[in-house]
Amino acid sequence: MGIEIQRFVDLVVVLTQKELKVRYKSSLFGYLWSVAHPLAFAFVFFIAFKVVMKIQMEDYALFLIAGLFPWQWFANSLNGAPGIFLSNAPIIKKVNFPRNIIPFTAVLQDMIHFILSIPVIIVFMFIYHRPLSFAWLYGIPLLLLIQFSLIYGISLVVSSINLFFRDLERLISIATTLLFYFTPIIYAENMVPDKYKMLLKLNPLSPLMTSWRNLFLHGTLDISSLAVSALYSCAALLIGHAVYKKLSWKFAEIL
């Protein structure tokens, strides 16, 4: 058992290093790029909604950043998911190892980027004279775990199925865009008209993203949204694992 865990850890470490290296090998400012993307987004939305459309909200820039950073993690992982197994075809065809380690490390790596971008949020907290909260100490790990499970589950499904239907990638990018606007990231959930509020609950991302934002801005964690998020994560993990189990032994055939 100990050996199995050691092997798993070794694999994850080496593969994560590999992923990080492959992605940033030829771009020196890899880290800066990963922060620049959500920052640029925040800037665009700030101009559009605050400057042009004069939205009534205090500290809108901070509000945007607190939601866009965790969203960026989700979007990066999801958009990367279809190609994960494809780009690792050489090792999948040659070596027998648990293939789910690949999406696992990919999501892990995106999570590491997100964690590294939290200091940027802190900078903005200072700019807007907001206090940091002790709730972050337990809230951040908790939300990290929930979001990691959710994305890992979805990644397993998407990356496995994409091997069989290679155009799933396009569907995913459309879905990501839709999901972005249906999730309260550039607007607050209480701005949604009452008759559509029910629909928000159907979106697995919305309780999670609002939890992140509330944690960052106010240091609060709402138990009920936390519970709903956790439930969605468990479902994603279960489905992801089932799909993976069913398809994984065919990977080497189809690649």
Place this chain on the structure above:
Amino acid sequence: MREQVIIFDDVSKSYPLYHHITGGLKRFLFNLPQAMNSLKNSRFEALRDISFHVYKGESFGIIGRNGAGKSTALGLIAGVLKPSKGTVTVRGRVSPLLELGMGFQPELSGRENIVLNGVLSGLSRKTVSSKLGQIIEFSELGDFIDQPVRTYSSGMVAKLGFSVVANLDPEILLIDEVLAVGDIEFQKKCVNKMAEFRGKGVTIVFVSHGMVQVEKICDRILWLDNHEANMTGDPKEVIAAYSSGKMGYYPSGRVTREQLSVFIIRALCGENFTFTTTPYFSDVPSTETFFRHVQKMKDLGITGASGMYYPNDNVTREQMAAFLVRASQIKAKQDPENFSYTTTPYFSDVLSTDQFFRYIQKLRDDSITTVTGNYNPNEVVTRAQMATFIGRVFYGESFTYTKKPWFSDVAPMDDCFKYVQKLRDEGIVAGYGN
């Protein structure tokens, strides 16, 4: 007895033809009925009913034409593919599949790829780093080791590949067509390394088109032909058979009990049949290539043997009479032992007290044998006679068959020609290389 570390037990592997769906979800959904249909029905069979085993410390070669199923066999051993039928047992840590370009990530440097492959194949990071120097030195890549693998020539990739698997303490080494590239010096080094492994009890499975190397390196060879196991055995013999190209039937060759069993069962049941999987005979274990045919013989009551089957013993004419009469009874859906026959002896050397009297009489009744005077019951059956007898039992005297000779050693003027041709048409005999 030597330990078997790789066992293929009646393994078949077929793939669905995935191109119907990798064309995309959109196309799949818009042509759903056709797509489902083709997914179900169009399969590509890469290996059919393969049984063999490799002993610990043995160097085992697999040869065959392109597309014969060699790489699929290696994939099954490596555990990246699963058999569609049968079981593959592998005992020991298998090296990554060593073929051109192996499991390398083009963007990573040679050094990083060494670590990646080492950990993937089951070693700890610590072990891999301790061997890093040794691997780099063996690879002769020098400063290139820190360059991305995409900048390597194919010879350099092969060098790196062999260095990785050869220096990671493999228990089972899989090598697919790698020594063809790389310079002569390095090829020599590889061959030496493999010789060193043989001394250390490392099992090597080697797939190659380079017959000289195969013969030099391997203890035994499996020849895959058209997705089936054609021949297993001594490298010299198998390679000689393989290289000669045109197949021979060996009409004057002796028939063994196992061969006869295979032919009878193929004629009766084709290739797809059910059989008892618990071995009946201690000398025909389930790893034997023709295990299922022998089992079926017993299932159907064509053989009454128990305990031992003596698969390699020759078949005499009286024994064959018994086998064929029973088979013919089963073909007619009759009890194999319950038939009527002429009680006046046809032959001077087969008396009514003889153990096989009834079968030989029956054979003559049915005109399966046409000889008169002496039957020579104790004479060993030749392959030509066997073809004639089986042909008559199953297809009678008039049937259509391919006129162009299948085998180099059975010509149209030969008595057995039409039967041999027919048996080949029906897929009952495969023949051997000359």
